[in-house]
Amino acid sequence: MTTPSGSSKSEHLAATVPGEGSPLEITRRTTPKPGPGELLIEVKAVALNPVDHFQRDTGLYLSEYPAVLGFDAAGIVLSAGPSVGANAPKPGTRIATFTSAWFEQGNPDYGALQKRVIVPAEHVVPLPDNMSFLEGATLPVQVATDKKGMLVWGGASSIGVGAVQISKLLGFTVYTTASPKHHDYLKGIGASRTFDYKEEGVEAKIIAAAKEDGLAIDIAYDAVGQLQSVLDVLKETRGGVEGRVASAPALTDKSPKAAGISVKFVLPPVDKTERLELFQFIFGKWLKEKLETKEYVPGPSIRIIAGGLEGAQEALDILKGGVSGQKLVLEL
Template identity: 45%
Template structure:
């Protein structure tokens, strides 16, 4: 059996072990991808530090991978990417509880074919690697907020959303998808990112560090004459968004979808329901939803340029060996860029 190099997590809070492990053969519905670029996510740091959700060790983490198809399983349809194709995929390490064959932090990784998207030649592997987690989380957020894939609002609907943490990878994906849904898009970010987020589709962007940001957003929404009863929290704390929703919806009925995990003791505000971002709970519905994202919506949107990889990537030197320090940087906070390793 052939082998490949992997960054293996041997235990919670332990350093990654660069080691060789057996290269698996694809299961019936899997695609084996040779990784050329891997993006780092806050979730990766949380899992590596805490071991949350990992069934056993050693484990391999990582979700975002771009590269070449090496082999496909017996039940992968002919119209799915085949050996030699350039692809990007959502490795299911988190959903498979750290199962080593399905983590992105290695040279060869298994990904279910429903989560693999063919990659246009004009998008580089590092750019593409920023896509999967952010795109899936964005659409999971819209599902959670009752705005599922295929929805569209007209200008006459005057339906708005606030995306808090707009310069993160999830935030930029949420902005672009919100625009495609026909929503009026408000976002928050540091001032240096405002122009970029407006280029992606944000109508107005606010400095989240400003002392009066809550009052400023409430006043702007009221002046614009739109309805804002939903918030997508891409990153950051709950309280400001809750206060904004409460002020704009005194009769209640507002909803906040949070990409970060919601703590059990998180603050509650009357009239504002806080939900953790989730895909459809029913397994068949979830599979169908994910398939629509990665096999229909994303390929078409990339080809037409309606959706672009974002934010800009920063490539870390050292390949798999750079993951350890890269996640430390992620923990400390990254603004307006995505950290990526190349193989």
């Protein structure tokens, strides 16, 4: 069916969204050639994110159909387009990639849920030999979603696992909330204090712990969307300094506010030059080094949904129903 050359005559399988709100369909697509600065990747694993089922169901940020969804992928570089930098991974290299599906607004050449995908060379990180494609696929979105938090609300979520590790590596003392069954795991990857977010009065417990530790907390990362609680804590712990909250879920007019605390929705930059510069640093340098030294590890635990691309529709439905401390991944 396909040849590794990525010639325009070859085809590959894709899970496509045929129209707004439609279930995924398995189709054959012509394999595109990588353009300037781009790589063609043979996809071996795709990890799913909540925004994938949201885009499938609502058409959010999709400007064309059929669309191919999916941000987090791991695989092998098949070929490179013109003017790819000398430092870009060569054909044959095992990599993980944050695809540009979001920035290309559904253009089917750029979504992860297919056997061949085009990505900007700056969007890939080489994988250490001992890391599987399944593990690699869990990394890109959680790393690229800018973290500045010290209080990480929702540490067991995929975004939270990244926020805890990065905050720790940046030198913060990390407080995080999660179900108690995840507390030991979160301490293992860098949290110094863990709290059960389902417990009545958890905000007061966090405030008391910060006082006990003599710690001012003026920065937080809301990984899951419990902003009011985050603000309630920061109001008491920010020590007169302006508080800053990064929110992974999008904000609306109805999102809570608090005097003296700014809240920002964090998303990788939409401006292409800015994004390529940032991703070159995050994936080409920072993450590459941290994976080699094992200071950054993949997480939360991987749950493989069977069926490869055929399993994508079911996997998105499972994710929509909610997961706990799991990253759903497809093996292609």
